[in-house]
Amino acid sequence: MKKPYLLNIKRFLLLATSAIASSLLTALPSEAATFATSQSESLYLNFSHTPFSSETKAETETLALSKEGAVLAFADAEAAFVVEPPFASSSSLSTALGETVNYLGLAESTTTVRGFFDVKANTTFSFDFAADLYLETEIESPPGENARASGDVLFTLVDTTQKRVLDFFSIMGNLNSFGKSDFIAVDYSENVAYMDLETHYRAKLQGKKKTASAFITGFLERYITQDSVLAVVEIKRNQARVKAPEPSTILALLASGVVIIFVLKGRCKEKYLESSSESKLSTEV
Numbered sequence: 631m632k633k634p635y636l637l638n639i640k641r642f643l644l645l646a647t648s649a650i651a652s653s654l655l656t657a658l659p660s661e662a663a664t665f666a667t668s669q670s671e672s673l674y675l676n677f678s679h680t681p682f683s684s685e686t687k688a689e690t691e692t693l694a695l696s697k698e699g700a701v702l703a704f705a706d707a708e709a710a711f712v713v714e715p716p717f718a719s720s721s722s723l724s725t726a727l728g729e730t731v732n733y734l735g736l737a738e739s740t741t742t743v744r745g746f747f748d749v750k751a752n753t754t755f756s757f758d759f760a761a762d763l764y765l766e767t768e769i770e771s772p773p774g775e776n777a778r779a780s781g782d783v784l785f786t787l788v789d790t791t792q793k794r795v796l797d798f799f800s801i802m803g804n805l806n807s808f809g810k811s812d813f814i815a816v817d818y819s820e821n822v823a824y825m826d827l828e829t830h831y832r833a834k835l836q837g838k839k840k841t842a843s844a845f846i847t848g849f850l851e852r853y854i855t856q857d858s859v860l861a862v863v864e865i866k867r868n869q870a871r872v873k874a875p876e877p878s879t880i881l882a883l884l885a886s887g888v889v890i891i892f893v894l895k896g897r898c899k900e901k902y903l904e905s906s907s908e909s910k911l912s913t914e915v
Contacts, residue, residue: 663730663770666777668868669723670801672761672785674743676849677716679755681745681862684711684718686906691738694912699730701872707739708907716757718743720866722781728872731774735872741906745862746790749854756851757862759785763801765814768839772807774875780804781868787850788861796860797821797850805840814842824848 690705702725709720720743726735749755767777780803787797799818804811814829829844854860 664728664775664777664872665768666779666870666872667725667766668779668781668870670763670781670783671721674718674759677757679747681713681747683746685744686711687742688906689740690910692910692912693736696733699733701728701733701735703735703737703912705737705739706909707741709741709743711743711745722866722868724868724870726870726872731874737870739868741866743864747860749858749860751856754853758849760847762845765803765805765842767805767807769807776873777807778871783866785864790859790861801844803842814844816844821852822850
């Protein structure tokens with residue numbers, strides 16, 4: 631089944647977020663020593679059935695700690711599920727930047743989207759989707775600096791009547807300026823078909839800068855043999871961390887009473903037009 635319009639979604643997602651991350655670069659000196667970002671977006675549309683209920687949740691958490699340096703941590707998350715016409719989307723961005731020495735920056739953003747559908751026996755349940763994940767890390771002076779970016783997007787189709795997972799797809803990735811644990815991967819079940827699938831990994835500047843990305847557009851079709859209540863569930867998580875020097879020194883900073891900015895917010899609602907968003911910024915200079 632060809633759906634050419636899905637290819638246009640790729641351009642939309644690829645242009646959707648870099649403005650926020652780019653603007654954050656001006657918050658620190660031009661020679662920011664460490665940088666980590668993790669971001670992802672997804673869309674779900676053209677549902678064969680209309681959900682009778684939906685839920686969304688968006689949470690962000692940031693931590694900025696510094697004794698001698700400058701550090702910034704930013705997290706943003708948005709999630710929405712419109713019941714009529716059925717349409718769901720979510721985006722998640724976590725970015726951390728640090729400069730000079732003795733700092734720790736952490737950012738985490740998560741989203742959850744759920745839609746519930748009554749599906750009669752001997753009918754086909756289907757929808758289209760697009761999702762991506764982008765990771766980037768950069769350091770200036772190893773091994774004293776460390777940057778890590780990770781993310782995962784997990785979608786499942788659940789038969790709540792039988793309490794079992796019917797289908798899934800996932801994107802997962804990790805970049806670390808230390809070690810060899812870098813990866814980017816896409817996985818999916820047999821009833822998920824993709825129109826476009828790309829994964830990229832690049833390390834340059836002798837490993838000081840790394841990027842990884844994955845993008846997928848496709849659709850899910852599943853024949854339902856008995857009356858069922860189906861749930862479409864997506865969970866997305868993005869994390870970014872920068873630090874200098876090693877963890878033992880960071881713990882000593884914590885014990886010495888250095889000012890910490892820590893923010894944790896969440897929002898969860900259930901109604902027919904569902905939308906959640908959170909955005910948090912922590913800085914320490």
